[in-house]
Amino acid sequence: MVSLLANHLLQSVYLNEKLEEKEPSFAVSYFINYCGLSKKSAILASQRVRFRTLEKPDSVLNFLKENAFTNTQISRLVKIEPRLLLSNPEKTLLPKIEFFRSMGASSSDLSRILSSNPSLLIxxxxxxxxxxxxxxxxxxxxxxxxxxxxxxxxxxxxxxxxxxxxxxxxxxxxxxxxxxxxxxxxxxxxxxxxxxxxxxxxxxxxxxxxxxxxxxxxxxxxxxSMSRPKLESKLEFYRRWGWSKDVALLAFKRHPNCMLLSDKKITKAMDFLVNKMGCSSTDIARNPTVLFFSLEKRIMPRCSVIQILIAKGLVKNDLSPSTFILPGERGFLDKFVIKFEDGVPELRNVYKGKDGSFGCYNSVLEGMWGGKLVKS
Incomplete structure (x- = not known):
């Protein structure tokens, strides 16, 4: 009798182990085929949640699709919070959806908010x-x-x-x-x-x-947003461009976000403005906003126009870069293009990049911003 009971218990343990082995495999397949997860993500998700029938996970997926969630968003939701598939759509998910809608969140807002932060649904x-x-x-x-x-x-x-x-x-x-x-x-x-x-x-x-x-x-x-070593490193990077500690702190005070710019972006802008245009690095520190603009789309086209105007004696040769880089499009056109267009008809083409190259007036720019020339 004892032997039969022991044998029965062993068979039960064996069957349970087999069932437990099978369940993750079933879940992994479901995560891959119905939720769009990679095999690696599916295996990880299956370790956090188990289900033996398709009723709950199917109802959750259908609910999300009915509420304008894309397949990509659903995949992200399930990857981060696989427990979501065990939710009751009507009792736990719908009230939260309605809560966000009551705030005025649009369908696109709603799916974006919840797919970015799935814990909101949990x-x-x-x-x-x-x-x-x-x-x-x-x-x-x-x-x-x-x-x-x-x-x-x-x-x-x-x-x-x-x-x-x-x-x-x-x-x-x-x-x-x-x-x-x-x-x-x-x-x-x-x-x-x-x-x-x-x-x-x-x-x-x-x-x-x-x-x-x-x-x-x-x-x-x-x-x-920055660790202390990273901030010190950024200040040191600016010092390589001639900024003293006080000047760097001045720039930080004028526009704190200048410390968040990448070294690559800073280098491109400073190399052009300081080494090629001859601008004072201290002058840039007083108006660090100029570093935020695109070199190719804003700084260089505007410098092309200023080159011509200086060469023709129409504007002073000691202009601060901020005076022509910071104004909006309309302001720049009014002040530096339209104003002189009758006498210098090529200005608009130069500004739009149709003159062929930047720096075509180098030979007459000696003395501009410290005497350095713009190199093509």
Whole structure:
């Protein structure tokens, strides 16, 4: 009798092991064939969730498709949160979809928000989504801005950080409109751990930034986006272009985002403006915004026009690059092309790149910005 019982138990264990071996294989096939996952991703997903029938996963996939999710978005959702396939569409997913629609989120917004942050469909509506929305609405006022934050940040549930961070900004005198700007444009910064956030505020104040200005929170964002070694490395990189530490800090104060530019982009712009155009690197530090524009599409075409105007004595040869690089398209055309077009009809073609090459007036440009010539 004991022997028969032991044999039965062994058979049960064997059958259960076989069933467990089979289930992952079934799940892997489902993830690959119906969810579009790679074999590697499917294996990983099958280790996090198991299902023995197609009823629940099929109902979830059908629900997502009915709500305008693309195959790519569904694949991303399932890859990140395979547990989603065990959800009840009517009881757990639909209320969350309706919640976002009540904010004014469009179908495209909705699918983008949820596929970028699948945990939103797993989290509790009452315990997480609604409290998060209520706080953001109290700060941002407009539902449209709240939707933007949901689209831009995966750290939306770090309210335990955001609440004291916002309180500290108010305490140091940052106006409501600027706080709204920070949360809407740099939400990940607003959700940073409070101790780090407080340190960044202290550092920015020490640099002399005015809390009443938008650039104050922009500087906070940059400091929190970079490690200290990376920031020091960027300052050192600028110093190679002739900026002293004080000049580099001046540039940072004028436009904090100049520290986020890639070394490659900085090199291209500085090499052209300093080495070829002869601009003062310090002058660029006073207006670092010029470094953000495309060299090929904006800086070089405009310099071509300025070359001609200087050569013909129509503008001064000590123009700061910011005077012709920063204005918008209409402003530049009015001031430097249309104004002189009757006397210099080739200006528009030069500006549009139809003159053949950049720098065709090199021979008459000696003395421009320190006496250096533009090299073709």
């Amino acid at each position: 989290r509790s509506l009452e315990k997480h989504l609604i409290p998060c929305y209520d706080f953001l609405k109290s700060v941002l006022i407009l539902d449209e801005k709240v939707v933007t934050v949901f689209k831009r940040s995966k750290w939306i549930f770090c309210m335990h950080n955001m609440v004291p961070n916002i309180a500290l900004l108010r305490q140091v005198g940052v106006p409501q409109s600027t706080i709204s700007f920070l949360i809407t444009n740099f939400p990940s910064t607003a959700f940073v751990k409070h101790t780090r956030f407080a340190e960044a505020i202290h550092e920015v104040k020490e640099m002399g930034y005015d809390p009443s200005k938008t650039v104050f929170v922009n500087a906070i964002h940059v400091l929190l």
